[in-house]
Amino acid sequence: MTQTTNAPIEHHEVSSDERLEEIVRTVPLHRIFAEKRREFPTHYAAGEGEVKITYKDLDHAVDRFAAKLLQAGVAPGDLVSLMGPPGIEFLVTFLATVSVGCVWLGLNSRYTTAELKHIIEDGSPTVVLEASSLTDEQRIALRNA
16 A cells, blocks of 8 residues: 655655656645645636636635535545536535545536436445536436436
8 A cells, every 4th residue: 555645745856757656646636736835826726717716725715615524524534426527616626525534436427317326326425516517407317316
């Protein structure tokens, strides 16, 4: 099993592709984003069309959503799902989920009701979330799963 590291990312010497791969395997992704916020708080971390979010704002959004997950009763090791397209909302939800030690289960908004039902029954997520951008048809499919 690969051990994760708590050393700041900037202290890792990246001298080869193998070393970069090791850092990616051992430094949790949410920590990489948090470190980028400290380095480049006003730089854009992600964008979705005309909407962009800085590392600082992303970090704050992740912290707020992580607190909401914990208030909802999720615990480390729980499975958290989001049905929605890739975008800022997806990124915030993913990073918040892993930052509190939960396991992520993304649900593609193109899945059929039968596919959603199978994945949800098989995974038994503690929480199933809907992206705000889902259509009524997609929401119905998810709720019928």
